[in-house]
Amino acid sequence: xxxxxxxxxxxxxxxxxxxxxxxxxxxxxxxxxxxxxxxxxxxxxxxxxxxxxxxxxxxxxxxxxxxxxxxxxxxxxxxxxxxxxxxxxxxxxxxxxxxxxxxxxxxxxxxxxxxxxxxxxxxxxxxxxxxxxxxxxxxxxxxxxxxxxxxxxxxxxxxxxxxxxxxxxxxxxxxxxxxxxxxxxxxxxxxxxxxxxxxxxxxxxxxxxxxxxxxxxxxxxxxxxxxxxxxxxxxxxxxxxxxxxxxxxxxxxxxxxxxxxxxxxxxxxxxxxxxxxxxxxxxxxxxxxxxxxxxxxxxxxxxxxxxxxxxxxxxxxxxxxxxxxxxxxxxxxxxxxxxxxxxxxxxxxxxxxxxxxxxxxxxxxxxxxxxxxxxxxxxxxxxxxxxxxxxxxxxxxxxxxxxxxxxxxxxxxxxxxxxxxxxxxxxxxxxxxxxxxxxxxxxxxxxxxxxxxxxxxxxxxxxxxxxxxxxxxxxxxxxxxxxxxxxxxxxxxxxxxxxxxxxxxxxxxxxxxxxxxxxxxxxxxxxxx
Amino acid sequence: xxxxxxxxxxxxxxxxxxxxxxxxxxxxxxxxxxxxxxxxxxxxxxxxxxxxxxxxxxxxxxxxxxxxxxxxxxxxxxxxxxxxxxxxxxxxxxxxxxxxxxxxxxxxxxxxxxxxxxxxxxxxxxxxxxxxxxxxxxxxxxxxxxxxxxxxxxxxxxxxxxxxxxxxxxxxxxxxxxxxxxxxxxxxxxxxxxxxxxxxxxxxxxxxxxxxxxxxxxxxxxxxxxxxxxxxxxxxxxxxxxxxxxxxxxxxxxxxxxxxxxxxxxxxxxxxxxxxxxxxxxxxxxxxxxxxxxxxxxxxxxxxxxxxxxxxxxxxxxxxxx
Numbered sequence: 123x124x125x126x127x128x129x130x131x132x133x134x135x136x137x138x139x140x141x142x143x144x145x146x147x148x149x150x151x152x153x154x155x156x157x158x159x160x161x162x163x164x165x166x167x168x169x170x171x172x173x174x175x176x177x178x179x180x181x182x183x184x185x186x187x188x189x190x191x192x193x194x195x196x197x198x199x200x201x202x203x204x205x206x207x208x209x210x211x212x213x214x215x216x217x218x219x220x221x222x223x224x225x226x227x228x229x230x231x232x233x234x235x236x237x238x239x240x241x242x243x244x245x246x247x248x249x250x251x252x253x254x255x256x257x258x259x260x261x262x263x264x265x266x267x268x269x270x271x272x273x274x275x276x277x278x279x280x281x282x283x284x285x286x287x288x289x290x291x292x293x294x295x296x297x298x299x300x301x302x303x304x305x306x307x308x309x310x311x312x313x314x315x316x317x318x319x320x321x322x323x324x325x326x327x328x329x330x331x332x333x334x335x336x337x338x339x340x341x342x343x344x345x346x347x348x349x350x351x352x353x354x355x356x357x358x359x360x361x362x363x364x365x366x367x368x369x370x371x372x373x374x375x376x377x378x379x380x381x382x383x384x385x386x387x388x389x390x391x392x393x394x395x396x397x398x399x400x401x402x403x404x405x406x407x408x409x410x411x412x413x414x415x416x417x418x419x420x421x422x423x424x425x426x427x428x429x430x431x432x433x434x435x436x437x438x439x440x441x442x443x444x445x446x447x448x449x450x451x452x453x454x455x456x457x458x459x460x461x462x463x464x465x466x467x468x469x470x471x472x473x474x475x476x477x478x479x480x481x482x483x484x485x486x487x488x489x490x491x492x493x494x495x496x497x498x499x500x501x502x503x504x505x506x507x508x509x510x511x512x513x514x515x516x517x518x519x520x521x522x523x524x525x526x527x528x529x530x531x532x533x534x535x536x537x538x539x540x541x542x543x544x545x546x547x548x549x550x551x552x553x554x555x556x557x558x559x560x561x562x563x564x565x566x567x568x569x570x571x572x573x574x575x576x577x578x579x580x581x582x583x584x585x586x587x588x589x590x591x592x593x594x595x596x597x598x599x600x601x602x603x604x605x606x607x608x609x610x611x612x613x614x615x616x617x618x619x620x621x622x623x624x625x626x627x628x629x630x631x632x633x634x635x636x637x638x639x640x641x642x643x644x645x646x647x648x649x650x651x
Numbered sequence: 652x653x654x655x656x657x658x659x660x661x662x663x664x665x666x667x668x669x670x671x672x673x674x675x676x677x678x679x680x681x682x683x684x685x686x687x688x689x690x691x692x693x694x695x696x697x698x699x700x701x702x703x704x705x706x707x708x709x710x711x712x713x714x715x716x717x718x719x720x721x722x723x724x725x726x727x728x729x730x731x732x733x734x735x736x737x738x739x740x741x742x743x744x745x746x747x748x749x750x751x752x753x754x755x756x757x758x759x760x761x762x763x764x765x766x767x768x769x770x771x772x773x774x775x776x777x778x779x780x781x782x783x784x785x786x787x788x789x790x791x792x793x794x795x796x797x798x799x800x801x802x803x804x805x806x807x808x809x810x811x812x813x814x815x816x817x818x819x820x821x822x823x824x825x826x827x828x829x830x831x832x833x834x835x836x837x838x839x840x841x842x843x844x845x846x847x848x849x850x851x852x853x854x855x856x857x858x859x860x861x862x863x864x865x866x867x868x869x870x871x872x873x874x875x876x877x878x879x880x881x882x883x884x885x886x887x888x889x890x891x892x893x894x895x896x897x898x899x900x901x902x903x904x905x906x907x908x909x910x911x912x913x914x915x916x917x918x919x920x921x922x923x924x925x926x927x928x929x930x931x932x933x934x935x936x937x938x939x940x941x942x943x944x945x946x947x948x949x950x951x952x953x954x955x956x957x958x959x960x961x962x963x964x965x966x967x968x969x970x971x972x973x
Contacts, residue, residue: 337829376822
């Protein structure tokens, strides 16, 4: 009984259970209402941060091949390690996805968004005792944008013409062409500021972050110790954070169940509901930018015909996909690769729904006959093969014959994706709408996996890039989204949630659409009960 | 005596030479096998972001553009000079990478062996002592049912019972350098028990069968007629004469403990050779797969050779060939 109550309490604090639901459940347990009410206030009181302790996370996404060099960081574990010891100039707001000051206090752009001035926070200390100044910022950004850099952030740094220091606390960045999104690009997790840009020793793991590195064994474990002189005393509640690499699903789940770890990422949606029923574990699903899609090549038959593309879009039952493939941990897509997790997205665009009649109408109009081959493999996304078969059944009702071609994982990304005219794929999303569209949907993009090339779309993209008025930008992005939805080559049935699990010992968890485990900030925002 | 030592010495040298030839063949087979897998390290590193140029650049950087035979020969000449090379995916020195991992694997294997070998022999002796009785049946049924279950099943069962329900031992066996010896033992407890359960039955059954075989001999009857206690008959008279097949099966099980732990290491997230191998096969990182494969093969060959030599040493008839 008390376990059940604890679970309810935890759910109220985590916002999983509304006040009314709590009252109803309490009544069902035979509790008098005043007692349930006091339960609620107790829980609310418990949410002042506790200090101290050792927070342990069990994470998938680490390998013996991981490097501590921020330029080479890839996947979840390396990402959260960077969150522990480093800070970026700009952070993403968990509430509205906007750019927020971190190591930079403020910034402004000259009209045309070509020249930007960043004012740095004063008195920020590195773990080695030095003060962070403009020189460190300039060197860091230069290291990631140089000609011969191997940095994974090069793609977003390519547009930078020059980076200069102006005094100790000011940095001026000049771009090759205007980009109103520069602050967002600087939120990229690779761009943590290192002393002298990390040129002396890129893998030293010395930064300004809330935890200093204590020990690190790639692919096994990372331990960070609280950094006493961190500039923000409101974060970093525990003495130590420990990240354990638990790539095996069952190992991660059993560690969470037995309370050996306080939080785990990447729960399997199939078993997440069962995990959520345990008294000491709660499942936290966060809707983000990641989505599953079926790209069609708009330059190849039969997909060059927009009626056929529309037929295919109307023939997919998005709700059923979310229910059956994501087990409810996700939301429906609208054939637009952008959703509410991005800033400047218009949520008022009409949702496309499953309509076999409309699908049949467009299919007939397209004049196509015969089977349409869809290439799938479970490496595209978990459950891609099932999704293909489900789609086949749904489309059958509209008289469309989809032939599902099941392929092995090996070589899928090299030989099938971006090569075959119709296949399954996934995307993790990008920092901004501009970035996502530029990488996947602008005409010259390497990864234009729908081969959808529209000069009008490209020019709108350019226009929005240099528009500093947020209202006007939002209108431009709305127009582009509608173009994508009604003419584009991507069928986007679902956005998959990040599914994390936390134990009742971990408090103060918030959902951040930018990434799993509060966008990695779980280590600095949460505390132990 | 002199001739006898020579024959044994000659045998060892001959077996060692044969072992080297075997290793060469094995390295060729591993290389050919990884070549046959679809995709290569460049494609698997780049994944979804594999544009043709990127794949080409990476292959060029890794020297994958050279013909397979040439790559194999240059790898071979390096390894003959004691250089295992560097990993394609991380650029780390393979020797360094394997050092720690091999230590961990050997630690787990030897801990399991220290428990499993005496226990198996002891259970075998008990089974013979109470042969065909209830104790014998219980020992046989329980060990054989353990061996009939795949090791991952036993592993998950133990995790569920011991780690999740009872919360006695940790479910994941992460070990690191700053751990004390006691902490390390606690961490490996579950994989160690799993391995013990898996290899117990083999050794126990062989001990039982070998001793029972000897038990029908005339000299055992003599010993029994002398009025010796059953345990003394078995331990002092039957066991020494049955030792040779027992040693063989024990050594083969030791080899299994070292090279067969891949699945157990993955279940318990134990940072050993098995996990290293799986990580790098997934990445098509051929030099690492080659190195790990060769080490596994060498251990297998050496232990097999050891088993044969021990069998000869333990058997006077083989020790003094006519």
